[in-house]
Amino acid sequence: MKQAYIFFLAASMFLIAGISIFVTFSSPGHLDSAVGQTLLVTPPSLNLSRVSESATLTSEPYALTILPVTQHIGNRSLPSWGYNGQIPGPLLTVWKGSNHTIVVTNTMPYETTVHWHGLRLENQFDGVPDVTQKPIGPNETFTYQLTFPDAGIFWYHPHIREDYQQEAGLYGMIHVIDETSPHYYPVVLDDIALDANGTVPFYEEVITHAVMGRYGNQYVINGREAYILNVTDSKPIYLAFLNVANVRPFRITIPGAKMTHIEGDLGSLEHEQVIDSFVLAPAERVVVRVEFPAAGTYTLYNDNPLKQTALGTLVVTNPTQLSPNEERTTSGLSALVQPYRSSPPNHTLNLGLDLPNMGHMGAMHVEDRIEWEDTMPMMASITNESVRWTITDAVTKKQNMALQYLWPLGSYQKIRLVNSLESPHPMQHPIHFHGQRFLVLSTNGIPTNSLGWKDTVLVGMGDTVDILLEVSNPGEWMIHCHIAEHLQSGMMSSFIAGDIPAGKNTHAN
Numbered sequence: 001m002k003q004a005y006i007f008f009l010a011a012s013m014f015l016i017a018g019i020s021i022f023v024t025f026s027s028p029g030h031l032d033s034a035v036g037q038t039l040l041v042t043p044p045s046l047n048l049s050r051v052s053e054s055a056t057l058t059s060e061p062y063a064l065t066i067l068p069v070t071q072h073i074g075n076r077s078l079p080s081w082g083y084n085g086q087i088p089g090p091l092l093t094v095w096k097g098s099n100h101t102i103v104v105t106n107t108m109p110y111e112t113t114v115h116w117h118g119l120r121l122e123n124q125f126d127g128v129p130d131v132t133q134k135p136i137g138p139n140e141t142f143t144y145q146l147t148f149p150d151a152g153i154f155w156y157h158p159h160i161r162e163d164y165q166q167e168a169g170l171y172g173m174i175h176v177i178d179e180t181s182p183h184y185y186p187v188v189l190d191d192i193a194l195d196a197n198g199t200v201p202f203y204e205e206v207i208t209h210a211v212m213g214r215y216g217n218q219y220v221i222n223g224r225e226a227y228i229l230n231v232t233d234s235k236p237i238y239l240a241f242l243n244v245a246n247v248r249p250f251r252i253t254i255p256g257a258k259m260t261h262i263e264g265d266l267g268s269l270e271h272e273q274v275i276d277s278f279v280l281a282p283a284e285r286v287v288v289r290v291e292f293p294a295a296g297t298y299t300l301y302n303d304n305p306l307k308q309t310a311l312g313t314l315v316v317t318n319p320t321q322l323s324p325n326e327e328r329t330t331s332g333l334s335a336l337v338q339p340y341r342s343s344p345p346n347h348t349l350n351l352g353l354d355l356p357n358m359g360h361m362g363a364m365h366v367e368d369r370i371e372w373e374d375t376m377p378m379m380a381s382i383t384n385e386s387v388r389w390t391i392t393d394a395v396t397k398k399q400n401m402a403l404q405y406l407w408p409l410g411s412y413q414k415i416r417l418v419n420s421l422e423s424p425h426p427m428q429h430p431i432h433f434h435g436q437r438f439l440v441l442s443t444n445g446i447p448t449n450s451l452g453w454k455d456t457v458l459v460g461m462g463d464t465v466d467i468l469l470e471v472s473n474p475g476e477w478m479i480h481c482h483i484a485e486h487l488q489s490g491m492m493s494s495f496i497a498g499d500i501p502a503g504k505n506t507h508a509n
């Protein structure tokens with residue numbers, strides 16, 4: 001059925017009038033140069049030796065400079081970009097409640113910004129081009145003043161051409177700690193798309209892979225292809241996972257080890273949960289406590305329904321001594337959401353795909369709620385010029401950047417995210433809200449069994465997800481899909497928390 005659907009969709013794609021694209025079936029992932037004229041490139045590396053800098057931020061300004069770097073994968077040398085010349089960028093550790101200054105310098109020949117993902121920071125430092133700041137041009141600097149009101153795992157990445165800049169290595173993790181924080185081991189998951197010549201090309205004029213997103217065929221963890229963690233202590237360890245892939249969702253397992261899910265995007269869950277696996281969409285974070293019943297070697301897998309891939313190894317010297325666990329819990333969330341459980345949503349957002357020249361194709365049968373792998377590599381050369389992903393208000397029908405909500409500070413907005421299968425191409429969407437935090441109330445009517453604050457939620461194909469957004473941080477903020485190619489094919493709306501800034505022409509609802 002799925003094959004038939006894929007064929008039907010691929011065949012239909014050819015029928016889109018007015019689109020002149022060259023699609024090759026013989027070489028999956030190959031992009032004909034006809035899709036764009038100007039290749040995006042990196043200059044020869046300035047940093048041939050890998051550094052692995054971490055920093056605990058102080059009252060001194062911290063310098064973050066985008067530099068060319070060579071990423072070594074197998075026997076390949078890939079020209080890439082890294083913050084301070086390393087991939088990932090420096091792991092930044094800060095205390096909850098602190099303020100810090102970060103001076104970003106851009107040596108790329110392209111514009112960039114830095115978005116501090118998940119922070120409820122001051123709006124002007126949110127890193128959204130032409131909304132909160134001007135882009136940082138080549139050889140320009142921008143000074144960010146950051147505040148860190150929540151403990152947890154956060155990250156930073158560009159908000160211009162994420163498809164290219166983030167895939168090239170521009171991402172880094174932030175640990176915001178308080179007195180109860182454990183020592184976190186960072187596990188930054190990525191996949192990069194390689195072909196016979198190196199990195200599958202990017203073009204200045206267009207975004208490729210606009211339908212499926214750019215799935216990689218080479219996994220990297222913390223910027224390297226082989227992940228090994230030596231565990232010599234007999235205490236439980238805490239793995240902090242972050243997914244920085246353009247589109248790929250991971251399903252993580254560590255067979256034989258006991259995993260307890262303790263934190264989500266913004267700190268502790270209300271109740272810890274022992275789990276066998278977890279799904280991590282782009283931009284999401286999960287912290288698990290891991291205990292090993294015996295010494296030995298354990299494998300970290302991406303184990304999805306289509307494929308099981310070993311990502312790394314944990315070498316354990318001593319079995320974990322099961323000391324009483326110091327539970328990190330957040331109380332009161334169930335009480336907070338109770339009044340909203342059965343109330344109607346304030347807003348319903350439909351997630352969809354607009355292919356203006358394609359007729360209605362009827363309902364699709366989709367077996368999985370998630371595209372785990374690139375099942376349609378023949379569509380790689382379809383660009384954002386012919387595809388428009390949409391966020392649409394169900395009542396006003398306003399779409400993407402024409403949709404701008406106005407929500408009072410201190411309010412809670414119950415928002416229903418509907419990802420209908422009645423779409424030319426159903427796909428899962430990790431939906432991110434900037435500058436605030438939310439709770440996932442339910443998925444397809446089934447209540448979330450352990451609540452925790454989040455900033456990104458994966459809405460599977462055919463799913464309806466209800467969230468409760470706490471409007472706590474003033475400013476104009478984005479709502480968007482965190483699949484880089486979907487974002488750059490239009491899938492972004494905004495909201496204003498608090499008063500309308502002077503001079504803003506809003507489309508408030």
Ligand SMILES: [Cu+2]
Pocket residue numbers: 389428429430481482483486487491
């Ligand atoms: Cu999407």
